[in-house]
Amino acid sequence: MEFIDLKTQYHELKASINERIERVLDHGKYIMGPEVVELEVKLAEYAGVKHCISASSGTCTLLIAMMALGIGRGDEVITTPFTFISTGEMIALLGATPVFVDVDPNTCNIDPEKIESAITPRTKAIMPVSLYGQCADFDAINAIAQKHGLTVIEDAAQSFGATYKGRRSCALSGIGSTSFFPSKPLGAYGDGGALFTDDDDLAKSMREIRIHGQDRRYHHPRVGLNGRLDTLQAAVLLAKLERFDWEVEQRSRVAARYDQLISSACPAVVTPYILPQTSSVYAQYTLRVKARDDLSRELNALGVPTSVHYPTPLHLQPAFAHLGLKKGSFPAAELCSQEVLSLPMGPDITDEQQSFVVESLQKALQRVS
Structure with a gap:
């Protein structure tokens, strides 16, 4: 079986x-x-915001968002160390400093209670990551940001389609940013991403930055970049939007069945914790387990593909060694990085495949115990 089955999805949507x-x-x-314009309208309507600005990748959207806010050398952006490199990478690329805050070990998302103590006069924004398909605790984060006059950028690369207290991911803060990498809940057939905001001025700035800082042909009031989403990717995404609501429902159903099967067969395994009044789109179905690497090898040997998102937190990556952060700086993130293990997940996974995964998990646990 495949870790993420994109072939079945394509066959279901092939004609469209x-x-x-x-x-x-x-x-x-x-x-x-024209497909780019059509997609932006539909995505804005789906998220429930005034503006959607499509872009060439979810990494590029983070860069554009921070450029629109004027973030640069000497500034600080608060974020989580437990995420993909692009979150911290784009901060550093602008000459700013990523300031890491530890995560809630239950959700693996940034811990709001630890954010305020990390704010300094140089802080310009807070960038929470909605990891594994679940939104961070945005009411708490936004309250802190408002108190200190900061903008919140949601890195929603994995959570498009999820909800937080009745509102959709990407509509929870000043700027929402998502990715359309093929394996994401809404994935293109190449790179892609989008930005979301209700702020007219920010939307204008981000649209200009996306096209070399251009406000009209060959007139450039600001420095920008080539960050456009190509029309073919927009066409694929428009077709996929046709059954996206069904896919979100299926992901929840698959996750609930995993929860039930694993809790019964493998009680020592910690299944995903979802905050009250929050829904996850389960970009990954991620367990917490002891002896993770041994268990992963056993599962792979039994025919079950697995993945680890992410084995090394950002503060321990060589790229950020200059920050001087050592092992033990963020204990919850470091523990998560040692224990998380993602199982095959997607809207088209069958009950039989799930049963095989859980039966294999039970066998693998017996072998490593």
Whole structure:
């Protein structure tokens, strides 16, 4: 079996995807074509915000968001050490400093109670990550940001489609940022991403930055970059949006069945904890287990693919060695990095496949105990 099954999804949507792609090939507007505009309108409506600005990747969207806020050398951005490198990487690329705050060990998301003590006069923004498909605790985070006059950027690369207290991910803060990498809940057939905001001025700035700082053809009031989403990827995403609501429901159903099966067969394993009044889109179904690496090898030998998101927190990555942070600086993030293990997950996984995964998990646990 595959860790993420994109082939079944394609076969279910093949006619619509092919039709959408052929339409682009017919009109030939491969850059900023009509599908890009259509997608932005539909994504803004879905998230419940005024503006959606599509972009070339979820990494690029983080960069554009911070550029629009004027973040640069000497500034600080508070974020989590337990995330993919792009979150901290884009902060550093602008010459700013990522200031890490430890995570809540239950959710693996940034711990709001630890944020305020990390704020300094140089802090310009807070960038929580909605990891594994579950939104961070945004009411608490936004209250801190408002108190200190900071903007919150949601790194929602894994959580598009999730909800927090009735509101959708990407509509929970000043700026929302998501990724359309193929394995994401809403994935393209290449790189892609989008930004979301209700702020007209920020939307204007982000649109200009995305196209070389251009407000009209060959007129550049600011320095920008080439961050456009290509029309073919927009076409694929429009086709996938047709069954996205169903896929979100299926992901919840699959996760609930995993919870039930694993709790019964493998009580020592910690299944994902979801905050009250919050729904996860389960970009990954991630367990907490002891002897994680041994267990992963046994599962792979039994035919169950696994993945670890993420084995080394950012403060221990060589790229951030200059920050002078040592092992033990963020104990919850470090513990998560040693224990998390993701199982095959997706809307098209069958009950039989899930049963096989859990039976294999039970066998693997017996072998490593």
